[in-house]
Amino acid sequence: xxxxxxxxxxxxxxxxxxxxxxxxxxxxxxxxxxxxxxxxxxxxxxxxxxxxxxxxxxxxxxxxxxxxxxxxxxxxxxxxxxxxxxxxxxxxxxxxxxxxxxxxxxxxxxxxxxxxxxxxxxxxxxxxxxxxxxxxxxxxxxxxxxxxxxxxxxxxxxxxxxxxxxxxxxxxxxxxxxxxxxxxxxxxxxxxxxxxxxxxxxxxxxxxxxxxxxxxxxxxxxxxxxxxxxxxxxxxxxxxxxxxxxxxxxxxxxxxxxxxxxxxxxxxxxxxxxxxxxxxxxxxxxxxxxxxxxxxxxxxxxxxxxxxxxxxxxxxxxxxxxxxxxxx
Amino acid sequence: xxxxxxxxxxxxxxxxxxxxxxxxxxxxxxxxxxxxxxxxxxxxxxxxxxxxxxxxxxxxxxxxxxxxxxxxxxxxxxxxxxxxxxxxxxxxxxxxxxxxxxxxxxxxxxxxxxxxxxxxxxxxxxxxxxxxxxxxxxxxxxxxxxxxxxxxxxxxxxxxxxxxxxxxxxxxxxxxxxxxxxxxxxxxxxxxxxxxxxxxxxxxxxxxxxxxxxxxxxxxxxxxxxxxxxxxxxxxxxxxxxxxxxxxxxxxxxxxxxxxxxxxxxxxxxxxxxxxxxxxxxxxxxxxxxxxxxxxxxxxxx
Numbered sequence: 001x002x003x004x005x006x007x008x009x010x011x012x013x014x015x016x017x018x019x020x021x022x023x024x025x026x027x028x029x030x031x032x033x034x035x036x037x038x039x040x041x042x043x044x045x046x047x048x049x050x051x052x053x054x055x056x057x058x059x060x061x062x063x064x065x066x067x068x069x070x071x072x073x074x075x076x077x078x079x080x081x082x083x084x085x086x087x088x089x090x091x092x093x094x095x096x097x098x099x100x101x102x103x104x105x106x107x108x109x110x111x112x113x114x115x116x117x118x119x120x121x122x123x124x125x126x127x128x129x130x131x132x133x134x135x136x137x138x139x140x141x142x143x144x145x146x147x148x149x150x151x152x153x154x155x156x157x158x159x160x161x162x163x164x165x166x167x168x169x170x171x172x173x174x175x176x177x178x179x180x181x182x183x184x185x186x187x188x189x190x191x192x193x194x195x196x197x198x199x200x201x202x203x204x205x206x207x208x209x210x211x212x213x214x215x216x217x218x219x220x221x222x223x224x225x226x227x228x229x230x231x232x233x234x235x236x237x238x239x240x241x242x243x244x245x246x247x248x249x250x251x252x253x254x255x256x257x258x259x260x261x262x263x264x265x266x267x268x269x270x271x272x273x274x275x276x277x278x279x280x281x282x283x284x285x286x287x288x289x290x291x292x293x294x295x296x297x298x299x300x301x302x303x304x305x306x307x308x309x310x311x312x313x314x315x316x317x318x319x320x321x322x323x324x325x326x327x328x
Numbered sequence: 329x330x331x332x333x334x335x336x337x338x339x340x341x342x343x344x345x346x347x348x349x350x351x352x353x354x355x356x357x358x359x360x361x362x363x364x365x366x367x368x369x370x371x372x373x374x375x376x377x378x379x380x381x382x383x384x385x386x387x388x389x390x391x392x393x394x395x396x397x398x399x400x401x402x403x404x405x406x407x408x409x410x411x412x413x414x415x416x417x418x419x420x421x422x423x424x425x426x427x428x429x430x431x432x433x434x435x436x437x438x439x440x441x442x443x444x445x446x447x448x449x450x451x452x453x454x455x456x457x458x459x460x461x462x463x464x465x466x467x468x469x470x471x472x473x474x475x476x477x478x479x480x481x482x483x484x485x486x487x488x489x490x491x492x493x494x495x496x497x498x499x500x501x502x503x504x505x506x507x508x509x510x511x512x513x514x515x516x517x518x519x520x521x522x523x524x525x526x527x528x529x530x531x532x533x534x535x536x537x538x539x540x541x542x543x544x545x546x547x548x549x550x551x552x553x554x555x556x557x558x559x560x561x562x563x564x565x566x567x568x569x570x571x572x573x574x575x576x577x578x579x580x581x582x583x584x585x586x587x588x589x590x591x592x593x594x595x596x597x598x599x600x601x602x603x604x605x606x607x608x609x610x611x612x613x614x615x616x617x618x619x620x621x622x623x624x625x626x627x628x629x630x
Contacts, residue, residue: 057523060443081528089525102521106539115535116525167525 001073003207004031004054004175009067011046011053011231021279023049023062025231028305031224033174034205036198038218038239040254041228042275047211050228051177054209055088072174090120093168094177095197098184099160103152109136109163110148113170120171135166139196158189162196169200175207183213194221215258219243227251230275230286237308247314249291285311338620348612355606359415366408367394371574376403382592398594400580401587402572406598409580414602416576420490421557425549427495428556432502433538433545439503440510441533451507454500462497462559469493470568483571490569494556505548509541543621550614554607561603577603 011024024046031037039047052058054069056076069076071092076084096102104112113132114125121128129148136144139162152160161181168176178197182190198221201208210222218225218239225239227250235248246252253271255261262268273290276282284301288294293313303312339345358365368375381403385396397406439450473489474482482489513519514537522536557577563569564578565585572583577599584595 052520055524057520085526085528087526088523089527094521094524096517096521098517101517104518104522104536104540107536115527115531119525119527119531164521 005070036208038222045228046231093173097180247309351609362411370404423491424494424556431499436503436506440507554610
């Protein structure tokens with residue numbers, strides 16, 4: 001049985017008197033134990049929304065309108081608040097983008113860690129303290145013992161994100177959702193933090209959902225990949241396969257847009273136009289206004305997700321491969 | 329974030345703050361130590377002698393060395409009664425602010441965090457409460473209490489009554505301040521993070537959000553203590569506050585007011601000076617605190 005099984009997940013926000021806009025429009029996802037999945041897409045594609053929907057933490061007035069999130073056999077969306085709190089932060093942890101703002105500025109690192117542990121385990125403060133120091137050591141924080149009394153503003157960005165990761169690991173979760181964990185960090189530290197997350201997940205057999213803009217990181221860290229566009233999954237499959245031979249024109253565009261895939265001195269490629277706002281989606285395939293392969297069929301109907309790609313005119317295996325080759 | 333060291337440095341570089349701090353410190357220390365430093369105990373009827381009534385301050389003609397600032401109509405030393413009265417005024421002021429704070433912070437936190445109809449309901453309630461003046465509510469409540477119960481019972485419970493009434497009447501100030509801070513805080517990511525960790529709403533509110541909203545609470549607390557002391561003094565002056573045998577600064581002023589035209593001005597004047605000094609010191613400190621804790625007004629020197 002899969003660790004996490006998301007089926008046909010819809011999230012909607014009310015708009016005006018009666019209307020609704022859908023931020024997620026039917027997302028499916030399966031994740032085995034210890035598996036690492038990358039979720040890639042432009043800003044506003046619904047990546048973070050997906051993360052929050054999985055934990056059933058969509059902020060008011062938004063709500064999940066349809067679908068199920070089965071974690072280890074239980075539907076997180078129909079659970080009581082009390083039941084789901086036993087899973088949040090305990091069996092599923094989350095790492096956010098900016099450690100500057102995810103740590104409470106007025107509480108010491110130790111307080112925040114001990115409190116997290118005590119929310120899920122009935123242990124003494126002394127024991128919680130010991131476990132917290134242990135995890136701080138695990139994420140290679142120097143002089144962990146004395147860092148327990150530090151406040152977030154006393155730490156550097158990289159250290160702070162290490163603390164956030166330590167907090168995420170505190171309860172030995174089975175799944176970590178990392179929402180752009182390195183975006184807010186210095187480039188020099190990004191690789192360090194990413195490899196730390198990878199190592200920890202591998203060693204402890206923790207599943208990972210890595211939400212990111214960065215296809216390069218995804219290629220290194222994840223086994224499976226999901227590309228999102230306007231609240232929908234447009235392509236999914238093994239990371240290697242997609243990177244080598246993307247089928248959806250959007251995936252092709254994203255890969256082509258990587259700076260390392262362009263010729264030196266040539267103008268960088270960019271996908272023409274921008275993602276439509278969810279309040280004003282075009283008919284049919286949401287990508288058709290930007291797609292060079294779009295036909296009337298695309299304008300009329302949304303292509304279903306078949307063989308890992310939601311497109312009426314996917315790239316041929318060979319053709320896609322050639323494109324990628326040419327780009328390299 | 330401001331450090332304690334920076335806070336102290338800022339305090340020591342502001343003469344107004346130092347002045348207000350010293351005045352407040354002296355008054356508080358004297359009030360706390362009243363039973364030991366006061367020349368006589370004005371509550372102990374055995375120590376009072378009606379023959380000593382309305383003596384002028386000791387340096388004036390007819391003054392008595394035992395009574396530095398003179399005596400009132402019951403023969404109590406004005407100096408001693410001021411010391412005890414300051415204590416009662418401070419007690420009521422601080423007590424009322426604690427009541428206001430507990431009520432206001434809880435309600436504001438709840439309203440801000442929950443939002444929606446809970447917020448609307450509680451804030452309309454606050455609007456209604458604020459549209460009724462504190463003095464009016466206090467006058468009605470205290471007048472009812474005084475008629476409903478015996479004057480002696482009233483005298484015993486006067487302090488508690490004043491604390492509760494002034495506390496309840498002024499909660500919206502805290503509630504609104506806290507609510508607006510909560511609205512600013514609750515969309516920050518550390519709140520999301522706390523919810524993701526699996527903490528219940530109660531803990532998210534009290535452990536994570538509340539400490540981040542305490543700066544404005546601290547500032548209005550000082551100003552509200554001054555306000556509560558003034559309200560109590562006004563009520564006492566109207567005869568609805570502290571009884572004559574356990575006078576606060578307000579009731580001292582009132583009891584002396586009746587004798588002002590017979591020439592015994594000292595009974596009113598000295599308590600009034602202390603009251604003004606106390607309230608002024610609190611307000612100046614409150615203003616200073618507001619400026620110091622406001623990052624927008626702070627120069628980059630800490």
